[in-house]
Amino acid sequence: MTESAVHPALWPAPRASGAVDATVTVPGSKSVTNRALVLAALAAEPGWLRRPLRSRDTLLMAEALRAMGVGIEEGVGPDGSGEVWRVIPAGLHGPTTIVVGNAGTVMRFLPPVAALADGPIRFDGDPRSYERPLNGVIDALRVLGARIDDDGRGSLPMTVHGGGALDGGPVSIDASSSSQFVSALLLSAPRYNQGVEVRHTGARLPSMPHIRMTVDMLRAVGAQVDEPETGGEPNVWRVSPSALLGRDLTVEPDLSNAQPFLAAALVTGGRVTIPDWPERTTQPGDALREIFTAMGGSCELTERGLTFTGSGRIHGIDVDLGEVGELTPGIAAVAALADGPSNLSGVAHLRLHETDRLAALTKEINELGGDVTETADGLRIRPRPLHGGTFHTYDDHRMATAGSIIGLAVPGVEIENVATTAKTLPDFPQMWTGMLGA
Template sequence: MDVGNAGTVMRFLPPVACLADGPVHFDGDPRSYERPLHGVIDALKSLGARIDDDGRGTLPLTVHGAGALDGGPVSIDASSSSQFVSALLLSAPRFNQGVEVRHTGSALPSMPHIRMTVDMLRSVGAQVDEPESGGEPDVWRVSPSALLGRDLTVEPDLSNAQPFLAAALVTGGRVTVPDWPLRTTQPGDALREIFTAMGGACELTERGLTFTGTGSVHGIDVDLSEVGELTPGIAALAALADSPSTLRGVAHLRLHETDRLAALTKEINGLGGDVTETADGLRINPRPLHGGTFHTYDDHRMATAGAIIGLAVAGVEIENVATTAKTLPDFPDMWTGMLGEPSGAVGVSSGALGAPAARRGV
């Protein structure tokens, strides 16, 4: 299985592979070899799995599936990625003893993603005990059980809306994203609050989300530990703002598709910006920017960050914008189509953000 550089795939599927009847080999892009998998690999080994990774704790690796896994209690340090926890929980109902995952490290990043995992498991009948509903701190328990088939409404990926909402903020325009859920556990929903604080206004109705900008972007001091994937787009806006910004709580981004903190610092500064990397984030002092090449490092969110800056700065060229295909295959056409509108509101077509708002049988 070639996972490319997809963290979700490389972490969520090895536990599933333990339930297969035979070996499953995982490989990926060169950058995937640098991304940590030890939390999942070590946990599965302690739960009874046989995994060959030559002790690296990274790809490539082979899971020797035996058709079942004992499961039981396991302690992991998931401070580098909440995906370590979600990966074990998602397959746990099929483990003979279920699983008890105990996080032993420092603060967990991206907690909303674990909440999404728990909500999804419960929606199909799994019994989950977790800290936020009165359980033991930093401990998640999933009992072995059969899961129930049901129809699900797949929400659009709200984080994919970020560059389009940012476009309204930068240009003083208006963008409507249909099917934005009225209630959701997606961390991308934080865009409404963050972008409002940066100078826009939003209206959420049953039709979707309409966001309006003024053409003026304000700096922000914000903890992004729960919504780290939004950092590149927010950093791009901060470079165009009328006051300094501090983005905190995202040290774990150094282990994403690329070292996003280093990449954002280098690329924005390469256009004349003033970005300083801190221990857990970025400090951004707005300066007049000029054109140049914005490198993406094969990272889809770096590409969309460059596109945001290009709305306000002439001559910005995005190197390898095709990397956006990882999560938004139609991004270049959607972006140019939006900019081609003569005036007034620009709509993001229904279903364009990664999943149509339709009923799907599971």
């Protein structure tokens, strides 16, 4: 009897029988959807989200906002163009308990919102959420005038005692473990009496594209933001108090979730088209065009979308992924199949993500016969002939897709708990087999 028969949670990763040739429509961006939900909830008038991502993380965000009194109506656009959510702001209130799962955006973006509510808001989540750093948000909110009970842990579970308003003002934080600390404070800042001035005081700030996304989305709803990118003081963001506008926003495809499908073109020497790839975006996934081209492919961006074509060879790469850390698991998977060594750096903060991604990638690729070594801030990968085996995911969606990429070229790879991909990419197994023509 096979291990997958004993453990039904094991999913045999399909091996590609040849070069893929597919068009894959990727659902909306989680990062955009959850930021848009927060901004719409804090607006002075109703707003609409078109083509939002429906996944575990975004549904947790929607349910949390509903628990605080926000109206979110789900439906389909009158022209049949896809799902539409109408967000109706309301007075925020407790008492209530918010379940964050293991969603970084929910556990970090909503405590600053809860500080504006009337009454206590308790935050709880999956066991892993207790291990993820939240001190940057907790300490900052206390400086800005909020009362929070966390028993000194700097993490979940905790209770925010909302007083209906918050003074705001200047605050210094170390956000080197997560750029979400900065985004969390900026998103609610227009509703604070004095706005907020956030000053990052720590080491290198990771995932800057996500902060640029937050700033762009704030400005789109009428907020005034001064930031380093536009001539402001380095590592300082200032948001003035103001009312926020309701928006009619169409959510971009999630470019980071396009990664495994683009990787499939690279690994198999095939071709994959992702419709509606934006010409301009703040999403970190846009960096895949450059990174995967350097690893042996080519891409063309047209009105139809992005078409990526593999050359039949995969090259190793030496790349700093500090700005786009979430892409690391997929890049590591491709690098394990390359014709030369790779060095992925700038991602020490991944040890604090859904799992310790650096340790997990090292262990799982090496157990398939690979040669991966952790460095101080990344991974060194020397390609070796790989063999089948169980690829554990640690309840991390990007580990599951990384293992699936390896499975394209290596027979006998079985993904433990592939269902964890529902965190941001519902129906991944069906999309994956559909791409392969199964």
